[in-house]
Amino acid sequence: MRYLPLTDADRREMLSVIGAKSVDELFRDVPASARLAAKVGGLPDHQGELEVERAFQGFAAKNLSPASTPFFIGAGAYRHHVPATVDYMIQRGEFLTSYTPYQPEITQGTLQYLFEFQTQVTLLTGMDVANASMYDGSTGTAEAVLMANRITRRHKALISGGLHPQYRSVIETTAKWEGFTAALSKTDAEGLEDLIAAVDRDTSCVVVQNPSFFGHIRDFTKLAAACHAAGALLIVVVTEVVSLGLLMPPGEMGADIVVCEGQSIGNGLGFGGPYVGLFATRDKYMRQMPGRLVGETVDADGKRGFVLTLSTREQHIRREKATSNICTNAGLCALAFTVHLTLLGEAGFARLAELNHAKASQLADKLAAVPGVKLLNDSFFNEFTVKLPKPAAEVVEALAAKRILGGLPVSRLIPNDPSVENLLLLAATETATDAGMDPLVAALKEVL
Amino acid sequence: MAETKYTEEHEWIRVEGDVGTIGITQYAQEQLGDVVFVDVPAAGRTVAKGEACAVVESVKAASDIYAPASGEVVESNAALAETPGDVNAEPTGKGWFFKLKLADKGELDGLMDEAAYDAFVKSLG
Amino acid sequence: MVQSLDRSQGRAGGVATGSANNHGTYTGNRALQIEEPLIFEMGQTGRCGVDLPEPPKVKERLNGLRRKGTIGLPGLAEPQVVQHYTRLSQKNYAIDMGVYPLGSCTMKHNPRINEKVARLPGIGDLHPLQPVSTVQGALELIDSLAHWLKTLTGMPAVAMSPAAGAHGEMCGMMAIAAALEAKGERAKRKTVLAPESAHGTNPATAAALGFVVKPIPANDRGRVDLAALKAALGPDVAAIMLTNPNTCGLFESDIVEISKAVHEAGAYFYCDGANFNAIVGRVRPGDLGIDCMHINLHKTFSTPHGGGGPGAGPVVLSAPLAPYAPYPWIVKDGDTWRVAEDGAKVEGAPLGRLKAFHGQMGMFTRALAYIMSHGADGLKQVAEDAVLNANYVMAALKDVMSPAFEGPCMHEALFDDSFLKDTGVSTLDFAKAMIDEGYHPMTMYFPLVVHGAMLIEPTETVAKEDLDQFIGALRSLTAKAKTGTAAEDFKAAPLYAPRRRLDETLAARKPVLRWKPSNNPPGIDPLKQAAE
Structure with missing residues (x-):
């Protein structure tokens, strides 16, 4: 096994220095009833790096990566470019x-x-x-x-x-x-x-x-x-x-x-x-x-x-x-x-913030122009709430079906409260582009 | 005349009239090492005998100081905030912690005198 | 005029500054050892390490709350940033460099495949609140790890969200409090028993939840004194918190009897799983009768320690505690994965939520990659080799150092300082001398129950020849200490590290926890110089 440097020869030599006949002897303080005779059952054996990586690619393939799609979710976790x-x-x-x-x-x-x-x-x-x-x-x-x-x-x-x-x-x-x-x-x-x-x-x-x-x-x-x-x-x-x-x-x-x-x-x-x-x-x-x-x-x-x-x-x-x-x-x-933050420095951090606010402003204006969508914020930084004419959870699912990650339905985090059922929370960071915003606006017009 | 008594927690209390001054002993400061911070109770606070009412900290240890008697805190040693090393240099002098207006001087009867405390420390090895 | 700025002197006052330049170089550097200032002493206005586009002009909607004035962040270009942090990195010891025998911390090799898969698009870049239909693979991944953890521990349920071991302890003890409350016994069961040798987090956790901690003494074999424990059990006891293998590196041989007694008294058994590495794949804690146990993924399952975090501390739960597991839960409906979040209708009575979102996904990914790499066969070998290495160290040093207890140890070897008696060398001095030999010291002065404790945990990922050199170094230091004339040399150690011993008293008496321009001695004001 690639992470274990001891060879069988090493193990034998070390046991003789210790004065034990087998490794089992070292586990003698474990009550016999709890000592497993063999490896834990029902689990697969070791795998090479290639096989492991392939398994994780399999997991990844079942997800929709924000990098490959219009993306506008925030709510406490924000997608930014990391140098x-x-x-x-x-x-x-x-x-x-x-x-x-x-x-x-x-x-x-x-x-x-x-x-x-x-x-x-x-x-x-x-x-x-x-x-x-x-x-x-x-x-x-x-x-x-x-x-x-x-x-x-x-x-x-x-x-x-x-x-x-x-x-x-x-x-x-x-x-x-x-x-x-x-x-x-x-x-x-x-x-x-x-x-x-x-x-x-x-x-x-x-x-x-x-x-x-x-x-x-x-x-x-x-x-x-x-x-x-x-x-x-x-x-x-x-x-x-x-x-x-x-x-x-x-x-x-x-x-x-x-x-x-x-x-x-x-x-x-x-x-x-x-x-x-x-x-x-x-x-x-x-x-x-x-x-x-x-x-x-x-x-x-x-x-x-x-x-x-x-x-x-x-x-x-x-x-x-x-x-x-x-x-x-x-x-x-x-x-x-x-x-x-050191890479950004004073100038870069301030500009990053300006850019976020500007992108969110652009998105807010585009969405507010969609019939039935009401912008609820007078003020915001890079995230704001809109009210939709129907439950936001349905809308978000419909957008996801079009491979657009179009915000968070507030009802997911505040369930069982009719007053937030139609609220949609959207964020736009420096990663947002017109090429992402425009499909969202178009799709929203279709699903509303 | 002032009379000094000692606790098994290595605190001393020096009584003058109905006011007792409280600190930690030479043995305690040696065990603690360099004292870096002392949290003393504010004047006006009422404490009960045995109540944890101050904390003394070295780099690696923190110890509670228990009131050797009940009473009201009348003064605390503000200088320790700036010079906590006073506790190491002069544990029974400049390194005092706080002064207590004693509610019942009889509470001190169970404490050790100097000879008894010295013997107690010796018994700790 | 060119001024040679001694970058090593920042702190005004305190200990007198000695000959920082005693090696006689112009820069104060010593070849690869570069004296490095703080970023705040390096910045220049007009420099930046990123290129961002001009923001489009928009109507400002900040409610009139725009920041006034500057923040005070330094400006550095990218190459300066790279050099700065690279130089800092070279002042650190690390597992990647050699033996890191820090007892109770399990500093084992951190495979890079784990890092790679954690960064795959579609794993590392997912938003936690994407529609669940778009993160089916991520939920399946978490469930896969949960399955491994449950199977390896022989426990029916696991709460995945705790962010670290101590957080997992909090989760487990909250579950116990919840179970007691459901039985109407929370008010009367206020006592938590913990051995004197427990990790500091155990009493801290119990006390935070309003329990009164009662210490249980150890016997002369370094195990819990069963008779004392039985005597302490009563209708007021909520739980016992016990590390197994314990912090002395020993397996609690009475553990089955302990759990039986605890349960008969109506209490729960919290097992601290910090030392799971010694038994993973060979012993299932569920077979020992425990009720819950946190698993430090950064110990047993090799997620990197990262200079002190992030960690992850999933908690396995017994059937009586499982109903109280906190949100979120991952649920499978047919072929679809769902997340049960706050307010969701679920079976049981969740104790609440411990953390936003779904837990330390990045750590889950790394741990699962490690577990899959080893498999059931490899993990058993992990425990065996970890125990073998520790016993080898014990056997090779027991004639010159003083083992705290008799008999085989588990994954760590504990010594006391009696072999240093009358040498004038303390455990601390001994450890600092190891630094000059190129090793990270072992854990010192823990557990508290052993005088001058030295706790050595080699882990299974150290090769025999490296262990032999380590043993040789310790034997050499031991011999040197025992000459009785080397105390001064030990007190002066380390000599060859990036820094000599640091004045912790000064740091604590006058805390300087941030850089300010005034921290610099008179005449050195890099910001001002930069501005001029």
């Missing part, structure tokens, strides 16, 4: 096959890029400090709520109806089992005044998203002030991080914790994961943050170097008193993020 350099870098073995940098002398590569990543995240979000990444945006958001509960010693989170429904679901699951309240404001992105009115002395935090799940762009400055007046924290979630190239950062609106899904930069769609959660906060809450942190220091020769720091917050030291049970982060996805 070839990014994928090359993350496949370097020194990055790919390295562990968590617990030995800083021989992991300065990982530590320095994470330090750069943390700095980039603070710059984008307008916050003071950021950690070395979370699993993804949704789990990061639930961690932010737990952090707010710790800081405020309160146990009620208010959740905007503009938050991605699956993010809300992750918070609600955490709330149910970890014992706090997650109260939902109405499922309407316009809930700002409602939220301000609902903040009270029991509220640990308010969770909003910008742009919202439905694409609206909001100013949360007043909400932040209301939160702070009541001793609560404002958590701002960004699922499309490219928007920060064009929009006022949450830090400027008064956010206390910012969580972003970083997938859009450097990471492909990948059917939902792995992605990378960005997590940033204010200096004063630094020690309440979950996840790993990289800090700057010097070595015995006085040279600058980087180490994992403030690790007493973490599970391997604090055990049952840790800020979070998280052990892994999303190191390699953070590297993809940081390499891509």
Whole structure:
């Protein structure tokens, strides 16, 4: 077998050094009743690389690749062009096959890029400090709520109806089992005044998203002030991080914790994961943050170097008193993020954001001209909601039959709610072209 | 006259009048190594005997500090935020943690005096 | 004027900067070892590493919330970016470079075919919310992996969505809480038993869910003390969390009796599957009577560790816990695959959702490619060779180092530091000296129950001749330590790494967690220089 270097001769020699007659002897602590006499039954034997690759091509052939078809789905995962350099870098073995940098002398590569990543995240979000990444945006958001509960010693989170429904679901699951309240404001992105009115002395935090799940762009400055007046924290979630190239950062609106899904930069769609959660906060809450942190220091020769720091917050030291049970982060996805953002730089990131907004504007205008289609957004970045004259799920299926991936029916994520049945959420990034938009418009006219 | 008592968790409390000053012992700071952060309770907080009310952290360890007696925190050592190394340098001096207005001085009766504490540390090897 | 900028000095204050240039080169570099600044110290306005078209002119619809001012990102051209990260990569140790014997982490070879298939068009580029009719192959792929995991563990169900081992633990313990709640016993069963040697994530997870963790002592053979466990079981116990093989690298020989006792007490058995690599293909945890177990795909099934993630932590569940598995589920209707998402009518009572979308698909793909490459026959050999390699290390070192426990180990060999007694050399010093020999150190000071622990996990993908050299290096270091005169040399190690020992106290006392222009010592302000 190609991954196993030991030969039978090696094995015999090693057993004699050990003083065992057979490998079975080494497994003697396993109760006899549980020791399998042979390999696990009902499973195929090993295969060569060619056969394995062929099997995966078989899986791939049963899917419709977004690359080969007009594509307009967003809703928390966005299709962007990732430069070839990014994928090359993350496949370097020194990055790919390295562990968590617990030995800083021989992991300065990982530590320095994470330090750069943390700095980039603070710059984008307008916050003071950021950690070395979370699993993804949704789990990061639930961690932010737990952090707010710790800081405020309160146990009620208010959740905007503009938050991605699956993010809300992750918070609600955490709330149910970890014992706090997650109260939902109405499922309407316009809930700002409602939220301000609902903040009270029991509220640990308010969770909003910008742009919202439905694409609206909001100013949360007043909400932040209301939160702070009541001793609560404002958590701002960004699922499309490219928007920060064009929009006022949450830090400027008064956010206390910012969580972003970083997938859009450097990471492909990948059917939902792995992605990378960005997590940033204010200096004063630094020690309440979950996840790993990289800090700057010097070595015995006085040279600058980087180490994992403030690790007493973490599970391997604090055990049952840790800020979070998280052990892994999303190191390699953070590297993809940081390499891509470094390639973009100030000018490239701003232009990428402009391009996304322009493409989405073009698509919105084209769709609004289709009879029966109503654009619901006054504001948006690269994603918006339209109302159709019939259930959006049917329309999306009809479009898929024409090999067009024409957005997300909101009812898929908010089921059993007649008010969203006809809503269709569409995104257009820099990858959208007229050659893709025009067939969508034409097909939509046919199926409506 | 000030009287100093010790706990088995390696805290000391020095009582003057009805106020006790609390910190960790020389032995405790040696076990911890370089102290990097101390989280002290805010003035005004009421603590019960045995309640975890402060945290002392080194690079590799974090330890809770338990109130050796009940009372109200009247002052905490703000300087430790800037110079946590004081805990290593002068654990029973500049490295104090917080001052407690004692609710019941009788609670201190069960604690060790210096000789008893020294013997206790010796018994730990 | 050309100024030689010592790029290695960034941090103002703290430890005095020594002779960073002590090798006497103009650049501070040492041949292939290049001193590398931060990207923020390299950027120039007007440089960019991408070429994007001019955006078409449109009416702006940003609700008046356009960003004011710049972000502060540096501008670099593509070749600079490539060189920067390539140079950084050369400061890392990696599995691709050699023995990486980090106990409890299973640093095995990461095959590149796994990377290739994860990037195939139609797999790597799918959107998670495409109509299910357009992702039938992706759902089938996930189900194929699920089938392997269930069969290899002998368990009836698996929750695929947890993003990592700790997340899987959370999922499993939530399922236990849900099952208790369904029986009306959640309020009275608040105690979770965990051995003192448990991974830190175990108590952290249990505590997050409101359980009170009660430690169970180990016996002198490094296993759970069965009598103590039985004494601790009662009507207040919700579950036991047990790693098997345990963190001392030993198989819990009483495990069948343990699971029987746990179940008789009305509690559940959470098995931490971090060390599944030792038994994969040879023992099915389901046959041991467990109720749930997370599987770190990045350990046993070789998805890359990537400098600390991403991982994936599917959780296999017993029949009593299966009804509580979280959304999403993949369901087959005739010839069609569906996804049961939030709100879908399904059998059972899902505990909720742990993560957006469907789990770590990229990791599923890699793990399945690895599993298919090995097959049932190869996976059995994986466990055997992993155990053989660890026992070989143990046998070859036991006369000079001090094994923590008697008898055969499983996939990792645990030593304590008694062989270093009176040498002035600590476990940490010993480990740092290994760096100069060209190895990543073993896991140190874990498990906590062994003094100065050194946990060596070679994995099955190390060749015998490489193990022999590794053993030779450790024997040499041991001999050197035991001369009693080498403590200073050990304390100075590593000498040849990209950095010497780093001042972790300084890092924690005055945390600098991001670059700022003011981080640089006076007189060095690269941004300002760039602007001039």
